[in-house]
Amino acid sequence: LDDLLGEGVSGRRVLVRADLNVPFDKNNPGVISDDGRARAVLPTLIALRDAGARVIVMSHLGRPKGEPDPKFTLAPVATRLGELLGSPVAFAEDTVGASASAAAEALADGQVLLLENLRFNKGETSKDDAERGAFADELAKLADFYVDDAFGAVHRKHASVYDVAARLPHYAGGLVLTEVDVLKKVSESPEQPYVVVLGGSKVSDKLAVIQALLPKVDKLLVGGGMCFTFLKAQGYEVGKSLLEDEMVSVCADLLAQADGRIVLPVDVVAATEFSADATHDVVDASAIPADRLGLDIGPRSTALFADAIAGAKTVFWNGPMGVFELAPFAAGTRGVAEAITKIDGFSVVGGGDSAAAVRTLGLDESAFGHISTGGGASLEYLEGKTLPGVAALEK
Numbered sequence: 099l100d101d102l103l104g105e106g107v108s109g110r111r112v113l114v115r116a117d118l119n120v121p122f123d124k125n126n127p128g129v130i131s132d133d134g135r136a137r138a139v140l141p142t143l144i145a146l147r148d149a150g151a152r153v154i155v156m157s158h159l160g161r162p163k164g165e166p167d168p169k170f171t172l173a174p175v176a177t178r179l180g181e182l183l184g185s186p187v188a189f190a191e192d193t194v195g196a197s198a199s200a201a202a203e204a205l206a207d208g209q210v211l212l213l214e215n216l217r218f219n220k221g222e223t224s225k226d227d228a229e230r231g232a233f234a235d236e237l238a239k240l241a242d243f244y245v246d247d248a249f250g251a252v253h254r255k256h257a258s259v260y261d262v263a264a265r266l267p268h269y270a271g272g273l274v275l276t277e278v279d280v281l282k283k284v285s286e287s288p289e290q291p292y293v294v295v296l297g298g299s300k301v302s303d304k305l306a307v308i309q310a311l312l313p314k315v316d317k318l319l320v321g322g323g324m325c326f327t328f329l330k331a332q333g334y335e336v337g338k339s340l341l342e343d344e345m346v347s348v349c350a351d352l353l354a355q356a357d358g359r360i361v362l363p364v365d366v367v368a369a370t371e372f373s374a375d376a377t378h379d380v381v382d383a384s385a386i387p388a389d390r391l392g393l394d395i396g397p398r399s400t401a402l403f404a405d406a407i408a409g410a411k412t413v414f415w416n417g418p419m420g421v422f423e424l425a426p427f428a429a430g431t432r433g434v435a436e437a438i439t440k441i442d443g444f445s446v447v448g449g450g451d452s453a454a455a456v457r458t459l460g461l462d463e464s465a466f467g468h469i470s471t472g473g474g475a476s477l478e479y480l481e482g483k484t485l486p487g488v489a490a491l492e493k
């Protein structure tokens with residue numbers, strides 16, 4: 099971005115790919131529950147705006163099926179972005195075509211425009227290079243330069259992330275640069291002891307990263323919904339808890355390979371149903387009643403995990419320990435997060451849900467080394483995969 103600013107952008111159109119895929123409040127449609135991703139791209143937008151560029155921002159939101167769907171409109175995000183920038187953000191009701199071109203043409207120097215959800219167009223996520231390329235051609239026509247600052251989406255080979263970069267002079271935004279620098283450091287030269295904390299619902303989503311990290315870590319602490327498949331692999335019954343039957347033998351193999359480095363909860367908070375009002379008790383991980391489901395790690399597990407974290411020089415955390423959105427099941431995530439803030443070392447919070455947990459639980463964001471905006475992207479980086487969005491910028 100500094101290179102682009104150095105060339106001078108006053109009066110020029112700059113197409114910025116941002117990841118404005120923010121969560122919304124389930125009880126208040128249209129109300130953004132965590133605007134962290136919008137705030138993360140502000141420095142790039144402000145730098146371009148203040149340099150007199152005509153800034154065209156594009157993003158996806160959710161997973162619409164390649165056609166307009168009002169449930170996934172970015173309109174409320176344009177309003178919020180305007181509030182954060184302190185100047186109104188225009189909104190184009192289409193991504194490409196006559197209305198988007200007219201909105202882009204109408205921009206004055208230093209004005210910002212947000213295009214409607216990229217995924218309202220099939221070309222954005224198409225597996226067909228020609229279909230994606232045709233959509234990228236249309237996007238590229240809107241501007242003179244392309245800046246990718248959507249770290250959360252760099253693992254997607256999508257038109258706005260991958261193909262547009264080949265069609266315009268392209269630059270990395272500050273967020274992408276910072277995120278890649280931090281993950282490179284953690285993945286190539288983590289200061290030991292290196293402790294990884296993984297949560298979230300599915301083992302299958304995390305299998306590749308577990309396999310990649312296991313040889314590098316001193317301890318891998320497993321909580322969240324995924325711990326129950328590991329507990330089952332350890333020979334315990336898990337009642338009505340989340341379970342991926344087909345992954346039990348894979349988990350058993352991982353436990354055998356890990357030689358004690360995978361640490362599982364020793365107690366869990368088991369509830370009668372998935373509800374904040376459900377009857378719930380702390381039970382041993384080996385004694386989950388048949389009619390209960392585990393919705394958080396228990397206090398002994400939280401202490402066990404906090405103890406392992408306390409000695410770490412590097413911590414990477416992805417995925418909540420329980421259903422932190424419901425108050426009775428938030429203590430495990432809070433306890434682990436608080437332990438991470440206290441280490442005498444470097445911590446990285448990877449991803450959407452864990453980053454949202456830090457903010458929702460009111461924890462001090464500055465007490466973490468780095469809070470990533472990319473869940474899937476940071477995991478794929480640690481798996482050692484090539485990220486298409488980063489590769490496209492490096493060309």
Ligand code: 3PG
Nearest residue numbers: 117119250251450473474
């Ligand atoms: C994310 O939320 O991880 C990014 O915005 C990417 O979204 P996606 O998984 O729908 O591609």
